[in-house]
Amino acid sequence: MNGLLLEDLPVQVTGESCSLDHYLVQPDETMDGSIRAAREKLGTQAVVLGHHYQRDEVIRFADFTGDSYKLAKAAAQTDAKYLIFCGVHFMAETADILGRPWQQVILPDLNAGCSMADMAEIGQVEDCWESLERLRVTAGDGILPLTYMNSAADIKAFCGERGGLVCTSSSAREAFEWAFQRAGKILFLPDQHLGRNTAFALGIALNEMVVWDPYQLNGGVEPERLRAARVILWKGHCSVHQRFLPEHVDRVRREEPGMQVLVHPECRWEVCQKADALGSTERIIELIEKAPEGSSFAVGTEIHLVNRLARQFAPRGKRVITLDESGCLCTTMYRISPQHLAWTLENLVDGRVVNRIQVDSERKRWARVALNRMLEIKH
Ligand code: 13P
Ligand code: SF4
Numbered sequence: 001m002n003g004l005l006l007e008d009l010p011v012q013v014t015g016e017s018c019s020l021d022h023y024l025v026q027p028d029e030t031m032d033g034s035i036r037a038a039r040e041k042l043g044t045q046a047v048v049l050g051h052h053y054q055r056d057e058v059i060r061f062a063d064f065t066g067d068s069y070k071l072a073k074a075a076a077q078t079d080a081k082y083l084i085f086c087g088v089h090f091m092a093e094t095a096d097i098l099g100r101p102w103q104q105v106i107l108p109d110l111n112a113g114c115s116m117a118d119m120a121e122i123g124q125v126e127d128c129w130e131s132l133e134r135l136r137v138t139a140g141d142g143i144l145p146l147t148y149m150n151s152a153a154d155i156k157a158f159c160g161e162r163g164g165l166v167c168t169s170s171s172a173r174e175a176f177e178w179a180f181q182r183a184g185k186i187l188f189l190p191d192q193h194l195g196r197n198t199a200f201a202l203g204i205a206l207n208e209m210v211v212w213d214p215y216q217l218n219g220g221v222e223p224e225r226l227r228a229a230r231v232i233l234w235k236g237h238c239s240v241h242q243r244f245l246p247e248h249v250d251r252v253r254r255e256e257p258g259m260q261v262l263v264h265p266e267c268r269w270e271v272c273q274k275a276d277a278l279g280s281t282e283r284i285i286e287l288i289e290k291a292p293e294g295s296s297f298a299v300g301t302e303i304h305l306v307n308r309l310a311r312q313f314a315p316r317g318k319r320v321i322t323l324d325e326s327g328c329l330c331t332t333m334y335r336i337s338p339q340h341l342a343w344t345l346e347n348l349v350d351g352r353v354v355n356r357i358q359v360d361s362e363r364k365r366w367a368r369v370a371l372n373r374m375l376e377i378k379h
Contacts, residue, residue, distance in 0.1 A: 141184025160370030190236030263300035
């Protein structure tokens with residue numbers, strides 16, 4: 001596809017953009033033509049990255065789809081000047097951190113955040129670390145901070161600067177192993193469930209883990225217990241995945257014999273223990289893809305992905321249903337609409353960069369260290 005040469009256009013970070021309101025009153029399906037035409041004009045200068053939780057009306061325009069690990073790798077490897085990230089804020093920040101200086105990352109709706117990422121603020125994490133030092137929890141074999149990708153850039157930088165790293169749900173096991181080769185303890189931010197599920201799978205007993213509540217003195221944990229723990233889990237969670245309960249697995253076992261239960265490791269430990277397999281969004285898709293015809297699955301993850309898998313695999317004789325009958329929606333992922341995508345693309349065609357995500361150089365430096373450690377340990 002031959003694109004317009006945007007180098008020749010007066011691109012600016014802010015400026016008079018076409019009104020978003022004008023787009024928001026148009027029906028979804030009327031956006032397809034505008035998106036296609038803008039993509040055609042932009043050619044190879046712009047790539048669209050789409051997380052699996054995006055709605056169909058958006059993800060069908062993505063050049064790259066994937067879980068957060070795969071998208072971070074794609075962002076680090078593309079040569080496009082503009083990266084339009086159809087996902088949430090921390091994913092766009094990651095693309096900016098891993099991208100090259102001349103690349104620009106755009107998040108079509110700046111309100112597309114992640115409630116879990118918001119559960120760990122840098123001031124709270126610094127206070128926690130100070131308390132761990134004061135209580136001599138960091139003494140002995142030492143402690144490394146490890147953060148889930150679902151965190152702000154300053155948390156990633158905090159980990160990088162202290163010898164730690166970032167992981168996604170598809171690299172958490174390798175990240176824990178890497179950290180335990182270098183220290184006796186891990187502070188895991190911000191998802192207690194992914195941390196607990198990963199540590200447990202590595203043979204760490206539940207009583208060797210404690211939960212740090214940032215709203216309580218010393219995290220609400222006795223100093224003795226903090227010193228004895230091998231994993232300190234930040235008290236954060238995903239409100240979408242925490243809705244799946246062990247009862248949902250029990251119901252599937254009762255009503256759908258033979259059905260396999262696949263869940264995302266952001267689900268509670270009790271749910272993960274009852275499931276047949278855990279995996280990132282990409283891994284869940286892969287498991288269904290590789291299963292023989294006639295297989296059936298109850299999937300515990302975001303509803304847009306589950307519904308898409310149900311439609312995609314039905315013609316291939318595989319049945320996919322949601323684990324929780326009502327289905328769980330990630331409202332922030334849903335904020336990226338075809339209208340927002342058309343608006344960002346048409347502005348780009350006109351030489352305007354709207355909704356750019358930029359991480360400042362100091363945070364970028366250490367966050368990149370933490371992200372590169374992640375990319376190095378998983379191939
Ligand atoms: P994945 O990395 O599995 O896509 O998960 C990202 C996420 O936010 C899940 O809630
Ligand atoms: Fe964040 Fe949960 Fe949405 Fe994933 S599903 S982006 S963890 S709120």
